[in-house]
Amino acid sequence: MVHRALTIPELIHLIVNNVPLGDDGWPSSDWRSPDLPTLQALALTCRAFHEPALDVLWSLQxxxxxxxxxxxxxxxxxxxxxxxxxxxxxxxxxxxxxxxxxxxxxxxxxxxxxxxxxxxxxxxxxxxxxxxxxxxxxxxxxxxxxxxxxxxxxxxxxxxxxxxxxxxxxxxxxxxxxxxxxxxxxxxxxxxxxxxxxxxxxxxxxxxxxxxxxxxxxxPIPRDILTSLTPLRSLTLESFSPFDIDVLAGLSTLPHLTEVKIVIATITRQDKRSLLETDYPAAQSLEFRALKSITLVLSFMTELSTILSVCRFPRLRRLNLTSFWGSEPHAFDEMLQVIHDCCSHGVLETIQIHTVPGQLTHLEEGIQVITATSLSRLCAFRRMRKIWLLTEMYIALDDYLLEEMAMAWPCLESLRFQSMAEDSWLIQNAATLEGLVPLARYCPSLKSLTIDVDPSDTFISPHAEPGGGHCNRVLRSIDFKQPFATDIYNVAEIGAFLYAIFPNLQAINEYDSTMTSDCWRLVENTVHVLRKVSQWPRNAGES
Known part of the structure; x- marks a missing residue:
């Protein structure tokens, strides 16, 4: 006789739906079917399991x-x-x-x-x-x-x-x-x-x-096909064909569209033609009333700016931009200004910008640098949680800019400023470890940090605690790309400074095996030792 518990449909479906996924070779669980022998056994166990097990058994074909x-x-x-x-x-x-x-x-x-x-x-x-x-x-x-x-x-x-x-x-x-x-x-x-x-x-x-x-x-994708899909909430469009900006006008009419990803790729670097098929009147603005996330992957930074410049995103929270063939400072500065103008300063939470390395690092006029003036435009966004900038250009930071950013982004959780230019460490960086103090003070939710600073002049005063006693207890990992002279005194000073403002720091350059990482590994060991020492009185009292 069947146990009374098996007469409860909700319980039967809970058991069947929790059959482990089978090892069918697919990396994503969305397309992995449950373990077939288990489901077959359930389907043959009793009538209570028969129909629900068959439903799951045949659900993915x-x-x-x-x-x-x-x-x-x-x-x-x-x-x-x-x-x-x-x-x-x-x-x-x-x-x-x-x-x-x-x-x-x-x-x-x-x-x-x-x-x-x-x-x-x-x-x-x-x-x-x-x-x-x-x-x-x-x-x-x-x-x-x-x-x-x-x-x-x-x-x-x-x-x-x-x-x-x-x-x-x-x-x-x-x-x-x-x-x-x-x-x-x-x-x-x-x-x-x-x-x-x-x-x-x-x-x-x-x-x-x-x-x-x-x-x-x-x-090209006909505009009418997309505009006919009124309930659409998420669209991913990948193509090798030129992108007609007029398609954006159609997408802006979809009342429920919350997520868009557009990838328009060229095959070779020599194909320098624009992938934007038509120009759009600069005076006309397209408002995406429901859009919360947009990802654009195009060949050139100027194309990204062209698309964003004709749009308004009052509810956008996540902005992800990639330029296949690098950029240069003027185009980058123009794009940051466009972002400043087209997105709501009180809503946007994530900005990720990636320019593919090794393309335009050095031009005739010399080293390409993203200036602090350009980056300061991002400080207008007050609800920022994640800022990632990966570029083949050099990123010019200083302590004043870091303080301005820290005070502008109290909700910040992840900050990544990473230059992938060759020999970027040869450029003298104006930002120091002192510039990290405002991040520790004003960004209590900061969990991860990638940044270039110059630690060479770090000094620990015997009369004042680094950071004035302000610290961030959430951050566990930091990536530094700037090497330094590894004398014992310098390593100790840097380690003590970082421990004071990030007392729960666990890893520095965790996934980096270069010589740069070697010198910072000594600092990481110093931080671990200081943490052990700080626990001595508490451990002694407990024993």
């Missing part, structure tokens, strides 16, 4: 071959080829409702369908699904008695150069009324049907995969 194999065997056959392709038997007899009963019994349980690379990225010998011939694929979708083959499909991933091209003309029939997320390659003809067949789509990823037909990866 890698292709449609398992469903095809639920049809009568006289309708399909397996070809003797290297893929073991499933194909339609010829001639095809008319089907009855009974032929489809078993398939429909399982098809209604499918929530996620993945059509992508047929091999696992971590296990190339793991077969994900049999290939369906194009004829069988089209027949399956067009002959099903149900209007939608997978009526409860929520997530569809469709990309990969090994998907047969003759799937494309009928693949849109997989779109159903419950579809929530679509991750698709360059099959733009499929997207034309999306707003009609899946009116509640909220998450859309479009990226090149070389399988949408000739030159499909270089076709």
């Amino acid at each position: 890698e292709g449609l071959s398992h469903l095809v194999e639920c049809l009568p065997t006289d309708l399909w056959t397996i070809l003797d080829d290297r893929h073991g392709t499933l194909t339609l038997n010829e001639p095809t007899r008319p089907t009855t409702h009974q032929d489809w009963e078993r398939l429909e019994f399982y098809a209604r349980r499918v929530r996620s369908l993945r059509y992508g690379p047929r091999k696992s990225p971590l296990n190339p010998y793991l077969r994900m699904s049999r290939v369906l011939s194009g004829k069988l694929f089209r027949w399956l979708l067009s002959s099903s008695p149900s209007h939608h083959l997978l009526p409860r499909l929520r997530f569809l991933e469709w990309y990969g150069s090994d998907i047969p091209f003759d799937y494309v003309d009928s693949a849109h029939m997989l779109f159903g009324p419950q579809l929530y997320m679509l991750d698709i390659g360059s099959c733009l003809q499929m997207l034309v049907h999306l707003h009609r067949r899946s009116p509640d789509i909220q998450d859309l990823h479009i990226h090149p995969d070389g399988n949408g037909g000739p030159d499909s990866d270089h076709q």
